Amino acid sequence: MGEFATSRINRRALLFHSGSAAVASTVAATARATGSPGRDQEPSDRLRELIEAHRIAYAAFGKALHDLGGDSGGASREEERALLAICGHAAVEEGDRLAKARYLLEIEARGELDLPEHMQAVLRSTMWKG
Numbered sequence: 001m002g003e004f005a006t007s008r009i010n011r012r013a014l015l016f017h018s019g020s021a022a023v024a025s026t027v028a029a030t031a032r033a034t035g036s037p038g039r040d041q042e043p044s045d046r047l048r049e050l051i052e053a054h055r056i057a058y059a060a061f062g063k064a065l066h067d068l069g070g071d072s073g074g075a076s077r078e079e080e081r082a083l084l085a086i087c088g089h090a091a092v093e094e095g096d097r098l099a100k101a102r103y104l105l106e107i108e109a110r111g112e113l114d115l116p117e118h119m120q121a122v123l124r125s126t127m128w129k130g
């Protein structure tokens with residue numbers, strides 16, 4: 001039997017990263033095709049609040065880690081809840097879809113969109129509720 005070289009990347013990682021690239025290229029193509037942002041291109045106040053809450057929680061978590069005596073456990077849980085809220089946000093309007101995709105791609109690029117709960121929340125957010 002012949003030998004073949006293997007790398008550290010597995011099938012799941014390859015599929016995940018290629019999926020991220022597809023989302024990124026779709027978001028970029030959509031942004032180019034739509035031209036200047038109109039009223040429906042702006043994220044809703046609710047999504048802006050969720051993103052801002054996550055940024056604040058993320059900063060608090062980072063500070064708690066930096067201050068070795070801080071309660072990083074509570075800060076970690078708060079940051080995780082804030083990120084899950086963004087993942088679970090049903091982005092119906094174009095502006096919300098673009099803002100959510102951009103923000104989650106930014107988080108994923110840092111390697112922090114890594115829990116099964118993240119993907120479950122994102123997938124549930126795409127289901128129509130009727």
